Amino acid sequence: MVAYFVTCARGLEPLLAGELVALGGADVELGRGGVWTRGDTALLYRASLWLRTAVRILRPVFGGPVRSTDELYDAVRSIDWFEFMSPDHTLAVDCNVRDSAITHSQYASRRVKDAICDQFRDRVGRRPSVDTERPMVGLNLHVYRNHATLSLDASWDSLHKRGYRPVQTRAPLNxxxxxxxxxxxxxxxxxxxxxxxxxxxxxxxxxxxxxxxRPPGLLRKWFGFQGWPDFDRGLWAAVREDARLGVRxxxxxxxxxxxxxxxxxxxxxxxxxxxxxxxxxxxxxxxxxxxxxxxxxxxxxxxxxxxxxxxxxxxxxxxxxxxxxxxxxxxxxxxxxxxxxxxxxxxxxxxxxxxxxxxxxxxxxxxxxxxxxx
The missing domain is CATH 3.40.50.150 (Vaccinia Virus protein VP39)
Structure with missing residues (x-):
């Protein structure tokens, strides 16, 4: 089973935890602004489709102390990225930095991207390209008090974007x-x-x-995990069809x-x-x-x-x-x-x-x- 951190608005953590338990998540544990859980690919697909209170589903691949962008680069470079993508994939890095020696989120994102691309270039002579709109592999970097967590973003677009509200009125309710x-x-x-x-x-x-x-993700056209190398089209289709047949x-x-x-x-x-x-x-x-x-x-x-x-x-x-x-x-x-x-x-x-x-x-x-x- 894989560990996931599912983010949400502060205050919603207990409700999100209840949703994850109902979907079969294991080792559900409340965090700040989200909930930890463990599960298989089927859980990831069900959670993406069914979670009503979630914002993103993240799969951490690195966590540790970093005090400079050079340390961040070295840490990311040490990961075997061939496990998660190929040179033919596109990627993008979304970054949030707070209360840390690293202060520039865009530069931190660039260093993560450079570390991944340099690894591919050195090993096979080619590197993934960048697509900030709909990357095949989206990454989320969170740096807080000099501790970095880098995750695969299984959602990319926030899960609150159900697909039915293209026009925002003033002060909308998420x-x-x-x-x-x-x-x-x-x-x-x-x-x-x-x-x-x-x-x-x-x-x-x-x-x-x-x-x-009715699952809140039924109208969405794209989830981040659909670009991953191990995306199981048959399983995803079965999860969606099972949900669709249950709508009253x-x-x-x-x-x-x-x-x-x-x-x-x-x-x-x-x-x-x-x-x-x-x-x-x-x-x-x-x-x-x-x-x-x-x-x-x-x-x-x-x-x-x-x-x-x-x-x-x-x-x-x-x-x-x-x-x-x-x-x-x-x-x-x-x-x-x-x-x-x-x-x-x-x-x-x-x-x-x-x-x-x-x-x-x-x-x-x-x-x-x-x-x-x-």
Whole structure:
């Protein structure tokens, strides 16, 4: 079995670990910003297709102390790269450097690339070429406090890029984070899901895929491992086909989004169509003050209102948060109400009793998922 480090947004690690256990990952262990696991090729393919909260799946090939780019070059040169690629492969190196003697990420990437190419040139007289858009073998270099980890990137493009949202509205909610928040909320797909500030429809679309048991990677055209020399086309086709046959055709309960902005509703409907669920979801142009529960039993309301990242915006948003509290407390009794916000002061303006709050990160912004009693 091979060791993998699966990255995610901070706060999602326990949920990601649960997903990996369910997929059959061995030796699952939480890390900072990700989860360690071990598994075979089939696990890698299933995880790439099914993980909802992951960002990347990395297969480490080197880890050790480095204090200079020369030390980094020597360490990378010592690896037998013929095990992972040939001169006919293309490669690229993505690098992140933090709190280390090595300070220039682009130069560090170049030294890794040089070490690999020099090894091939010396041994066979030819070297791999570079393709930064879609390399056959993508590498991820992470240097933190003078410790370098170099990994094969089995994803390359972030796994949150499901393939249904080509246009980003302002301050979007990341797909993997949205799915993680719904998992954390414990939403039961047999009950309704509503987002009265739906924006581009991410909560609703991710919720529908959860309810339909549809893997989030089914629309993706490319994963990094598809360029690896040991890529098993037959196994990958079987994993995809097995997943495709298990997708349910209908929702058990309504999933509804609304927003006061016409462009947001247009984006949401377009994204839902691209996600293959346009005929299953409802998106209405509606002011949040007019949002009402759908017919049937209560379910989960989840929303991600703006939270004033810029100076002066917070004061402008106080009224919105107070309106949310008034509307939820008056019209949504019996529902489980969740508000995801990066501003604790604004969340306090909702004015409803707090059942709980959990910290997460939206990119680099510390946020909380607040649950309010109605």
């Amino acid at each position: 797909e993997a984070l949205a799915a993680g928040l719904l998992l954390h909320a414990g939403w039961d797909p047999a009950t309704p899901l509503v987002d009265p500030l739906c924006g581009s429809g991410t909560f609703c679309i991710e919720g529908s895929w959860l309810a339909l048991d 055709p209908h929702l058990s309960a309504p999933i509804v989004g609304s927003d006061g902005r016409a462009d947001a509703i247009e984006f949401a409907r377009g994204n839902a169509h691209a996600a293959g669920v346009g005929n299953l979801l409802r998106f209405d142009r509606l002011d949040v003050r007019d949002a009402r529960p759908p017919d049937g039993p209560p379910g989960v309301l989840a929303c991600n209102p703006p939270y004033g990242e810029r100076i002066g915006e917070e004061a402008e948003l106080v009224g919105l948060y107070r309106t949310l509290g008034d509307v939820f407390g008056t019209h949504w009794r019996g529902w489980r109400v969740f508000v995801f916000s990066g501003n604790d002061n604004l969340a306090g303006e909702v004015g409803l009793p707090v059942r709980g709050s959990t910290p997460f990160f939206n990119g680099k912004i510390p946020c909380r998922l607040w649950e309010f009693e109605t």
